[in-house]
Amino acid sequence: MTALGAGRTAPRGLGVRVAEDVLYAVGLPVLAVGLWAVWSTRSANRFLVGPRPLLDAFRQTWIGPAFVDDVLPSVYRLLAGLFASIMLGVAAGVLIGRFRPLREILEPLLEFFRAIPPPVLIPVAMLLLGITDTMKVVVIVSGAIWPILLNTIEGVRATDSVMLETADSYRISRWERVWLLILPAASPRIMTGVRQALSVALILMVISEMFASSAGLGYRIAYFQRNYLIAEMWSGILLLGLLGVLLAVAFGVVERRVLRWYHGMREVTRA
């Protein structure tokens, strides 16, 4: 009997590896920015800007009061929407995944609601909830909840029958079963759903602010565009991109922690 440790091959020097990784990560972006800079000195199109003016606009626009007035409220709404989507999506997903009758009753309804493009709900939400933060969070949830809900349902349904029988035979209580079996078993699928929800939430955050808002990233970008502040508009788009990357990185950190067992197991079974 041998224990299969997480056998990694002997590493090359750590410094070399880090340097290589950094080179791979930033190589292409650096090259692209370089080409872009060269190209912008030759182009006369006034709706496209070069890296220098963009960077200046970025600094002037976003570093300062706009960060508090526009960026933070947007980020707050985005995070609130994501949080609510995860809570509601996972809770409802566990219920629907566990109870077959519930699933059969709800399935057609869920298909219908999922098919509605969330932006069309914005005017409705405005009428019902007014032009408020709540309305924007509701719009974000109305789109971001679906990948989480549907993945949770699938994950819960796919819980191994022997694992469930084990819980039965040891008379594991209902709550322990949810916390120690159902949720961990579904967690890889839930994380997949959350990852998809991130991009949906970001899109809906911007759109909800473009429709009806007096502050926020989406509002600012639309404002700059209408006033021909082209470099500023581009700087807002850059900020959105950075926000998306930051979100993905934060998610990656959480995912690696939550699914450490899953990745470890897959590494062993593939070996």
Added chain:
Amino acid sequence: MPDASPLLRVEHLRKVYASGRGEVEAIGDLSFTMMPGELLCVVGPSGCGKTTLLKCLAGLLRPTSGLVKMEGSPVTGPSPAMAVVFQEYGRSLYPWLTVRGNVELPLRHKKLSRAERDRRVADALDAVGLPQSARSHPWQLSGGMQQRVAIARAIAYRPEVLIMDEPFAAVDAQTRADLEDLVRDLHLNRGISTVFVTHDIDESVYLGQRVLVLSHSPTRVQEDLVIDLPRERDQLTTRALPRFTELRTHVYAQIQRAKRAPASAPHPAP
């Protein structure tokens, strides 16, 4: 066995599954008893409803008719007096928990002090020879070690009866021999009452104090055979005994008979 009251009593157990094309009678009429501290092996031709029997014993399935009685009271659902070791260790251990977490799992709702719980987990891991693997995850261990963890979990639960469903069918031959000796050891040194379901005739004779040979489906008891081999058994010497060969030949013949003619009259023991 007239003296002492039996630990487990199965009375006219019958299980019929309703399937799409009518009913399938998995278990016809099954009765037997088991005494405290006994190691009872159950063998039978494949598809004879061994797993169904085991699930009825463990309270995971409701029998269509008949009774399973544990110390005189009927079993109507999963009982704290029974622990099951499943064949599929990889699907029975929870990969997100450590070995320790898995063994501790069924103890969580028993009202034990922290110290008592720790003691039981350590003791159980010790009993299966894995005291140093507590912090590993199951998937970091070999198949045989994983099944040891599952056995440790069952021991820590302190059941009256340990029910094992073809537990070693999925491990290699050498590991299997080690695990068989572990079951013998637990039986001899800890007096754990065990129902051991297997399709392996040699295994049933080597392990059991008694072997219950089941008939072809619909299942009845084909034979209830006492294994009169010495208490101390050894993979080499016990399996080389003429008596071992006689017994395994007898069980083999019974199973062949069972396959041909379901539920024939019991054959006298050799």
